[in-house]
Amino acid sequence: MARSAPILADSTLRLHDLEPSSEEFRRAAVAGLSASPKTLPCKFFYDAEGSRLFDAICELPEYYPTRTELAILRRNAGAMAEAIGPEARIVEFGSGAGIKIRLLLEALERPAxxxxxxxxxxxxxxxxxxxAADFPRLRIAPVCADYTQPFGLPSIRGVTxxxxxxxxxxxxxxxxxPTEAVAFLARARRLLGxxxxxxxxxxVPKDPHILEAAxxxxxxxxxxxxxxxLVRMQRELGARLDLDGFRHEARWCAERRRVEMHLVSLARQEIVIGPARFPLARGETIHTENSYKYAVPEFRALAGRSGWLPAEVWTDPDNLFSVHLLRSG
Ligand SMILES: C[S@@+](CC[C@H](N)C(=O)[O-])C[C@H]1O[C@@H](n2cnc3c(N)ncnc32)[C@H](O)[C@@H]1O
Incomplete structure (x- = not known):
C-alpha cells in the first residue's frame, strides 16, 4: 500500500488513503502477463482516465445497466429506505461518480x-x-482502497x-x-458487522447481442x-508496447454466463516491462475483465453461500437488472 495514515483532503473530507502503489500494479501486470492465458486485473482500469471513460460508458445507448439500475432505484428508493430504517451508515463499494447513492440518500431518514x-x-x-456540497448535514468519510484486500472502516467522531x-x-x-464473489460478500459481512x-x-443473463453490444x-x-x-502500463510502469497492435473484443461465454473482455494481439509482438519480456502470438489475447450475469434465484443462492440472508429483490419491468437486499441475520 502506498500510504496508510489518513491525510486531510480538504476542510471537510478526511481521506483514508490506502491506494495501491505502482509497485502493486507492476507485480500484478508481470504475474498476469506471465500466466497462460494472459490476464490483467480489471481493478487497474480505474485511474483518473479510466474512471472518466467508465462515466462515458454509462451514458452510451448500448450500456443498459446504468439507466436500468437508476430506474429501479428511482422507483423503489422509498421501499429500500423503509427496509433500511433511520440513521443508517452507508458504505459504498466502488462508489465511482456517486450518482446512484444520491437517490438512496434522498430517500433515507436522517442518514448518519x-x-x-x-x-x-x-x-x-x-x-x-x-x-458534501449537496448533503451538508451528512458526514462523509472517503476511503481509497482496493476492496479485495483487508481494510477497516474509518471511525467518524460524533456519529452513531x-x-x-x-x-x-x-x-x-x-x-x-462466483467463488470470489462469495468470498467478497463474506468479507463485507464481517466488515459491516x-x-x-x-x-x-x-x-441478469439476456440476449447475447444486447450483452456484447453493451x-x-x-x-x-x-x-x-x-x-x-495498456496506456497505464506505458505511463506508470514504463512498459514498451505497441498500442495500435491490439484490438478490443467482448464475447459472451454462454457456458460460464459471463461477458469477457479481451485485448487481442494483431501481430506477433512483445510487451516489455523492465527486464521482463512477454511475447504474444498473432491472435493471442490478454483477458482483462469478466462480467458474470446471474438470474435472481442464482444470485440469492450465491449470497446465501456467503452467509447473508437474501431478502427483498427489485427488478425493472423487462427483467434486465436486479437490486438485492441482503440481511446479515
Ligand atoms: C463498474 S464501476 C461502477 C461505478 C458505480 N458504482 C456505478 O454503479 O456506476 C466500478 C467501480 O469500482 C471501482 N473499483 C473497481 N475495482 C475496485 C477495487 N478492487 N477496489 C476498490 N474499488 C474498485 C472503480 O474505480 C469504479 O468506480
Whole structure:
C-alpha cells in the first residue's frame, strides 16, 4: 500500500488513503502477463482516465445497466429506505461518480454517515466533494482502497448509527468469479458487522447481442477503456508496447454466463516491462475483465453461500437488472 495514515483532503473530507502503489500494479501486470492465458486485473482500469471513460460508458445507448439500475432505484428508493430504517451508515463499494447513492440518500431518514470506498482516488474525492456540497448535514468519510484486500472502516467522531448498510451497485459484483464473489460478500459481512444489510446491483443473463453490444459500443468508448490498461502500463510502469497492435473484443461465454473482455494481439509482438519480456502470438489475447450475469434465484443462492440472508429483490419491468437486499441475520 502506498500510504496508510489518513491525510486531510480538504476542510471537510478526511481521506483514508490506502491506494495501491505502482509497485502493486507492476507485480500484478508481470504475474498476469506471465500466466497462460494472459490476464490483467480489471481493478487497474480505474485511474483518473479510466474512471472518466467508465462515466462515458454509462451514458452510451448500448450500456443498459446504468439507466436500468437508476430506474429501479428511482422507483423503489422509498421501499429500500423503509427496509433500511433511520440513521443508517452507508458504505459504498466502488462508489465511482456517486450518482446512484444520491437517490438512496434522498430517500433515507436522517442518514448518519456515508463511506465511499474506491480504488480511483481523485475521481472518488471529486464525487465526495459534490455530495458534501449537496448533503451538508451528512458526514462523509472517503476511503481509497482496493476492496479485495483487508481494510477497516474509518471511525467518524460524533456519529452513531442504527445500522450499517453496504451498497454495491453497477453490477461490479459480476467482475468477480462466483467463488470470489462469495468470498467478497463474506468479507463485507464481517466488515459491516452484526445487524448490517447490503444492497447489491446484479445484472441478469439476456440476449447475447444486447450483452456484447453493451461491452463493445459503436463509438469505441469501451475499446478505449480496455486499451487504457495498456496506456497505464506505458505511463506508470514504463512498459514498451505497441498500442495500435491490439484490438478490443467482448464475447459472451454462454457456458460460464459471463461477458469477457479481451485485448487481442494483431501481430506477433512483445510487451516489455523492465527486464521482463512477454511475447504474444498473432491472435493471442490478454483477458482483462469478466462480467458474470446471474438470474435472481442464482444470485440469492450465491449470497446465501456467503452467509447473508437474501431478502427483498427489485427488478425493472423487462427483467434486465436486479437490486438485492441482503440481511446479515
Ligand atoms: C463498474 S464501476 C461502477 C461505478 C458505480 N458504482 C456505478 O454503479 O456506476 C466500478 C467501480 O469500482 C471501482 N473499483 C473497481 N475495482 C475496485 C477495487 N478492487 N477496489 C476498490 N474499488 C474498485 C472503480 O474505480 C469504479 O468506480
Amino acid at each position: 454517515a456515508y463511506v465511499p470506498v474506491d480504488i480511483s482516488r481523485e475521481h472518488m474525492m471529486a464525487a465526495a466533494a459534490g455530495l 448509527s442504527r445500522a450499517t448498510v453496504g451498497f454495491f451497485p453497477g453490477s461490479t459484483i459480476g467482475n468477480f468469479t 452484526p445487524g448490517s444489510m447490503m444492497l447489491v446491483g446484479v445484472d 461491452y463493445d459500443d459503436a463509438a469505441g468508448v469501451t475499446a478505449a477503456f480496455n486499451r487504457n490498461l
